[in-house]
Amino acid sequence: MEYAKMLYSNPRGIGCNKCHGEKGEGTIISQYTLKGKTVVLEAPNITNLSKERFFHALTTQHKVMPTYFLTWQEIDSLYYYVSSEVKK
């Protein structure tokens, strides 16, 4: 658990907590106006996803979220961390 927590706030690169919040609850990263419309850039809540979806998200490329090169053990730890926080 301690290891997973450490990994969540300091994986290789930028911490997941910077965008998804301390417990994976999701945050608004940024908000801007484009052609008179307000655009909200949000990082989703990741605390109640299926393991498949979580793994998929961390092994593919995204527009906003950086691509990480984590081992499956690391992804497993992260999944354990964000998922277990919900139950407490």
Ligand code: HEC
């Ligand atoms: C720069 C901000 C940023 C960082 C850092 C970041 N994410 Fe994300 N993440 C996003 C955004 C935005 C999305 C949704 C849009 C997308 O797919 O790009 C997302 C999507 C996800 C999803 C998919 C959610 C779904 O509903 O399918 C998971 C899982 C996830 N992130 C986990 C993580 C984990 C774990 C880390 C740390 C290793 C992390 N993210 C780091 C911004 C970030």
